Amino acid sequence: MVLCALRQPLLRSSSCCGTWTRLLKRQTRGCVYSSVHGFNQEEVREKLQAFPGGSIDLLKQDSGIAVLTLNNPSRMNAFSGSMMVDLEERVSELENWTDGKGLIIQGVAETFCSGSDLNAVRAISNPQDGMKMCMFMQNTLTRLLRLPLISVALVEGRALGGGAELTTACDFRLMAPGSVIQFVHKHMGLVPGWGGAARLVRIVGSQNALKLLGGAVKVDSKLGLDIGLADGVLQARQEAEGTDSPLQLADNWLSRYTKGPAPVIQAVKKVVLSGRELPLSEALRTEKDVFGTVWGGPANLQALASKSKHK
Numbered sequence: 001m002v003l004c005a006l007r008q009p010l011l012r013s014s015s016c017c018g019t020w021t022r023l024l025k026r027q028t029r030g031c032v033y034s035s036v037h038g039f040n041q042e043e044v045r046e047k048l049q050a051f052p053g054g055s056i057d058l059l060k061q062d063s064g065i066a067v068l069t070l071n072n073p074s075r076m077n078a079f080s081g082s083m084m085v086d087l088e089e090r091v092s093e094l095e096n097w098t099d100g101k102g103l104i105i106q107g108v109a110e111t112f113c114s115g116s117d118l119n120a121v122r123a124i125s126n127p128q129d130g131m132k133m134c135m136f137m138q139n140t141l142t143r144l145l146r147l148p149l150i151s152v153a154l155v156e157g158r159a160l161g162g163g164a165e166l167t168t169a170c171d172f173r174l175m176a177p178g179s180v181i182q183f184v185h186k187h188m189g190l191v192p193g194w195g196g197a198a199r200l201v202r203i204v205g206s207q208n209a210l211k212l213l214g215g216a217v218k219v220d221s222k223l224g225l226d227i228g229l230a231d232g233v234l235q236a237r238q239e240a241e242g243t244d245s246p247l248q249l250a251d252n253w254l255s256r257y258t259k260g261p262a263p264v265i266q267a268v269k270k271v272v273l274s275g276r277e278l279p280l281s282e283a284l285r286t287e288k289d290v291f292g293t294v295w296g297g298p299a300n301l302q303a304l305a306s307k308s309k310h311k
């Protein structure tokens with residue numbers, strides 16, 4: 001098991017153990033697929049760039065919360081090939097953001113994402129190209145989920161197909177009133193291929209995942225909360241002036257968890273991530289290593305000096 005998002009801070013830590021060093025050696029940048037699996041990242045990037053349209057925009061805020069925006073409104077924010085490449089580049093940027101603590105993913109025009117761009121899907125409907133796109137997106141979404149940032153998908157409107165899969169690559173999902181997450185793959189003669197099924201099982205359990213995929217169920221905010229796919233529902237927006245936008249509401253919601261120094265918040269994400277992904281013994285050893293990066297650190301020393309009480 002390889003956790004690439006843990007790499008950089010731990011390389012700076014003096015408490016790196018042998019296990020960790022071995023994990024680092026096994027690590028490849030793409031995390032899941034590399035040349036060992038016949039995957040050539042550059043070749044796939046070039047192929048995907050042949051299907052342009054839209055963009056993925058990144059705004060890094062001083063608060064330590066970044067906003068990643070899917071921007072392809074004429075196609076309900078469907079993923080063109082160039083947007084897949086854009087997403088990979090934005091994830092690289094976020095991997096190197098030392099001051100980052102949180103991430104919100106949203107779509108423009110009050111909708112989240114309608115999956116892959118069907119024009120591109122039609123053009124690369126042969127199995128070889130489909131596999132390549134699938135490996136590229138699995139690598140990117142795995143790296144996205146493993147960022148040392150606490151992430152939330154802000155779902156307005158629809159999250160369909162690959163859009164639903166993208167929501168599962170975030171730590172949390174917030175749903176706006178009237179929004180729907182739907183794994184429509186079955187209706188397209190498909191199953192998820194961007195890692196959405198594997199992540200969905202971990203989020204809602206295998207029984208619920210089977211129902212959602214097998215029935216292509218429309219998950220509204222109520223059902224989402226009931227089965228644990230949604231972590232919160234945004235209040236209906238009043239037209240009155242001064243009402244917070246969904247993005248502001250999501251930012252407020254997330255800032256509860258990102259309050260504090262970046263190294264501490266990143267450490268929180270890393271220990272949860274290792275607990276989620278690694279076998280227990282490895283997770284415990286990773287937790288020890290991450291603990292070593294904050295023990296005696298500036299935030300820890302300051303808290304000790306101020307004799308803080310937790311009332």
Ligand SMILES: CCCC(=O)SCCNC(=O)CCNC(=O)[C@H](O)C(C)(C)COP(=O)(O)OP(=O)(O)OC[C@H]1O[C@@H](n2cnc3c(N)ncnc32)[C@H](O)[C@@H]1OP(=O)(O)O
Nearest residue numbers: 074075076078114115116117118119160161162188193194
């Ligand atoms: C491993 C990945 C698997 C996948 O993601 S497969 C793709 C799954 N997604 C889909 O099948 C979505 C298909 N689209 C729809 O169901 C509907 O367009 C949708 C999203 C419910 C919206 O319906 P409406 O509100 O009636 O709007 P509409 O149909 O007129 O759409 C507005 C314009 O957006 C376009 N659009 C929507 N989803 C798209 C997509 N995925 N790829 C390419 N174009 C897409 C749609 O063609 C329309 O364009 P135009 O105005 O006709 O030029």
